[in-house]
Amino acid sequence: MFLDRADRLQSKGVRTVFVPVILAGGSGTRLWPMSRMLYPKQFLAFDGEKTMLQATIERLNGLSHRSPVLVCNEEHRFLAAEQMRQMGLEGGTILLEPVGRNTAPAITLAALHATQNGEDPILLVLSADHAIADTAAFQESLERGLQLAGQDKLVTLGVLPKTPETGYGYIQLGEPLGEFGHKVARFVEKPDAENAQAYVNSGDYRWNSGMFLFRAGKYLQELERVRPEILAACRAARETKAVDMHFVRVDAELFGSCPNVSIDYAVMEKTGDAVVVSLDAGWCDVGSWSALSDLLGQDEQANTLKGDVLAKDTTNCFVMAKNRLVATLGISDLVIVETTDAILVAHKSKAQEIKSIVDTLKQQGRTEHLSHREVFRPWGSFDSIDTGERYQVKRITVKPGAKLSVQMHHHRAEHWVVVTGTARVTNGQDTVLLTENQSVYIPVGQLHALENPGVIPLEMIEVQSGSYLGEDDIVRFEDRYGRK
Known part of the structure; x- marks a missing residue:
């Protein structure tokens, strides 16, 4: 069906081929403890098997587009690459931001990349942390936006508001442009409740979704006119x-000197070519547990229950259990989220303030805001099962064909026990194959490496012992993933 619509527009001479630019930065602090700085919400799957990033890309199936360009933080590069690999997009370009500088610089990097060979494609800029219920309606709006972008307009998708949200910016509709959209009359900051209600009642306003369509060259031209220092x-x-492989790195110091500003402030509010295309597709900016509850739906007691949850005399609650049974009795209006190393209990009215907990964790020098107990690496993952004063126990999973770096440690020894799969172990001058129930001891200071030569995941238990067990006690001599 989607291809039929694309073919229909193509027959009218409309340029429907575009380059998706997926913005996958941000840390999603309001969705703590599920979202962490090193594993933020855009890489999580809250409902089903697809992560938010993967769902964003999948939403474009059936449209005529090139391979996506992903813009993400340096720290998230292997997460992004693995999730794109799972979708068959190993060759996709990943632009790495050494430091976050908001959407205008991120989009500028993508536009410069898209035009580097003399081409001037239409860019579709999407955020990796949005949810959209009606893909067909979303694609219909994109096709209208493509027509306007092909006429050198800077298009933003404006969501038809259902409620007087005070957490979104608004766009006032201007002069209509045929059946495709409207000129932008003005952009409005996040309003108070009274103004938000007036905007919804008028029918002349749309939520500012942060999704855009424009030619790369047109965007760069407008940027040079209004904010040349960013360009x-x-x-x-x-x-x-x-x-580096499919990663593109830019100079950290020079990019860090770029102003920290959104595309709305930098370009869209200053250009005379801004237009808005209406979107009514069940759009949601998944920015809080309350928003996620609305997205996932509620039962007859207005509860959203995910995982192993036993709820009695419980109403209007969001409860997510990731690892253990969570039982509730006689409560209402709460958010409860359980993970391996942290549990959040908050009143629903405070859902927008969860960032303050993350701020406190930072101030106290804790690590629960940084990463989960299970940490993902390009070769697989490890889960810190137990930790003591001079020991640490990890469950290690190595993907088929993957290899950890050739390394050594100054302060710890390691004992490896294979649970399932096959391990090729380099231990000093020796290389051995280990299978289920076999083990090896790695002394302090010994050069060593671990590889999975098999076709099934390698599962191991690692016991570390020594005076210092931090992850920074790794001296790498060789690494196929380019890590230092």
């Missing part, structure tokens, strides 16, 4: 870019 900083940062 200059991004160009300078790209001049010394380094390509």
